[in-house]
Amino acid sequence: MKTTDYEVTIATHSGKIDQDQPTWETTFQVPPYIGELQIRIAIGAGNSRLAFQIFDPIRNRGFFVPWIPQEWSNDITLMLNENEAERGLEKGPIVAGEWTVHVSGIPVRDTSSFDMEIIGVCQHPEFDYSWYKGDLHSHTNHTDGALSLDGLIHTAKSAELDFLFLTDHNTISGFRSNQNEDECLVMRGVEITTPLGHANLFGIKTMIDWRVDGETRTFDDVAKETRQQEGLFSINHPFTSHLSWKQWNMDLDLVDCLEIWNNPGHPANEQATEEALQKWDELLNEGYRHTGIGGSDSVHYGFKGEHRPGFPSTYVLANGLSEHHILKALKERHVVVSKGPFVESVLYYEENPFQVGDIVPVNEEEENVIIETSTAFHESKVLQCVKNAELYEETEVSFGNESVLQVRVKKGDWIRIQLRDAEGKLCAFANPFFIE
Ligand SMILES: [Zn+2]
Ligand SMILES: [Zn+2]
The missing domain is CATH 2.60.120.380 (Jelly Rolls)
Known part of the structure; x- marks a missing residue:
């Protein structure tokens, strides 16, 4: 090492x-x-x-x-x-x-x-990087949220979140920067909300025109303007019933993130999340390297079911807690999404550790790598290893025990880890390791 x-x-x-x-x-x-x-x-x-x-x-x-x-x-x-x-x-x-x-x-x-x-x-990475817990999708009473920004921050703090992107619909009026170190870091975003789909823009400086009609103004235009503002573009809840994404024909190289897991309390969410995982896998097989993220989409009025900041949480590996560091971690795919505690997964190749999202350069065309996974979930979970969109292996992992998987890989493969409960429901997923 x-x-x-x-x-x-x-x-x-x-x-x-x-x-x-x-x-x-x-x-x-x-x-x-x-x-x-x-x-x-x-x-x-x-x-x-x-x-x-x-x-x-x-x-x-x-x-x-x-x-x-x-x-x-x-x-x-x-x-x-x-x-x-x-x-x-x-x-x-x-x-x-x-x-x-x-x-x-x-x-x-x-x-x-x-x-x-x-x-x-x-x-x-062991010296300067830490995992930070946050939420990438939230609303306030500046649009259809139930809480003021202060109320949202208070709720986020109770959920032990380190950071939050404020993503109200088509406005950034609710944002104010907070320098108070006791609060969680609030960053500016917006949810571009159109009949053709919703997209979160993270880290923008000024409002971007949301009036996408697919012809005179497209999501490509929005994504390019986001890049000019040094922000990141995320496709939101792509398969959630009437809120689904209708612009898969856009230039997907302009997309940074896919919101694989939106509000698990939404009645349509379970199916939508499985479809999003499948679409992400297809795009990974095509060679895209979008970051898979989560967002609670909280807190809306009158929502039934579990609907709160940090459900799910997006954990990012960053060498500091600032907007630049969080955007960097998202762009680098150093991301784990969980509806509960953090799940740590490290790949070892020739005793060198690689974090989720990393590119793993290997010497020979085919090699063995080791993936060590540990979880802070108290109940044991089914750990699934997905390689090139196929289930490669599954095993049980429980609190306090480390699961060690040996995976045979070749150049061009990708592997990702996910946890499910005994009923097969998703509990957490990590971004892939890419073998090169
Ligand atoms: Zn939305
Ligand atoms: Zn939303």
Whole structure:
């Protein structure tokens, strides 16, 4: 097991710009648990004034110009981490996934070349990451909720939630930021609510026009605008009777999350959740890597059955409790959803641990991995291991005992864990491990 910080080379590139190609762009995949990114640039021949624009999978991280005469050097290191960044760039957590570097000449004077090496400094997750408990779907009396924001926060605190996204219908008027550390962290979201389906937008800055008709304005437009605002797009309760999602023909690459488990107290929920699991599996088999999430959709007036914040809870693995950290964890699929306590599932490959949602790079075409699962549910549950949408194995797991599964995998497989009760009802599910 690796226990200290170490550097990995993520990518190396050589590029040039000239009059015909005044811009150059590359994307690269940043693995999880990188604490710091260093983009080391060696500027070669040419006299164009180069400029460097950087995007992480969620945010625009800023623009760097090496144009100050007294600082001029052919060797530049653009460093970004949680607390610091090179001038022109934004500090903040290093999100795993696709990053982009865009190089332009402002102006282009001639053919100008450069070499680029992208280095990540790894942090082992055991040191800095914790599981936080939250709810991604809630309403207040600014729309059809039964409670004020204060009432909602009070109820969320009783449920021991660390965070909450406020997602009123088509308005963000109910939101106010809370800095009180005793409260749970409340973040801005909205539930885009249309006859064609509902979508939660997490972490937006301003309201986005919800008037989707599928022709002049589509959910693709909403999702693109969400991205511009550095937020995440979730398809809500996709199979819940009259509230179901009717826009599967949208560009699903613009979708970040699928709300697999909405309010378990809704009479149509059990069937809807099973259909959502099935659809998620189909999309995973097609190569999509949407994050599976939950949301209580609480608290509405007069709702019968169990309907409260944190039912189900969405647990996220994050290296801090802030909006940036929670969005990063959601984007990285470090997510477990449970209608009760947390369920921990760790995959070991050659003694290295991987968390749910992780990409597991393996050496040979076929390998064995070990998945260890433990639960804080007091009654024993049926643990199911789903591989490529098929039930691979099931076994019993009980409080205080760890279940150890050995799974034969090949590159391209994905595996996820879910718990059911004796009657077969869903109790919890985790996001998949991806074998590469
Ligand atoms: Zn809804
Ligand atoms: Zn709702």
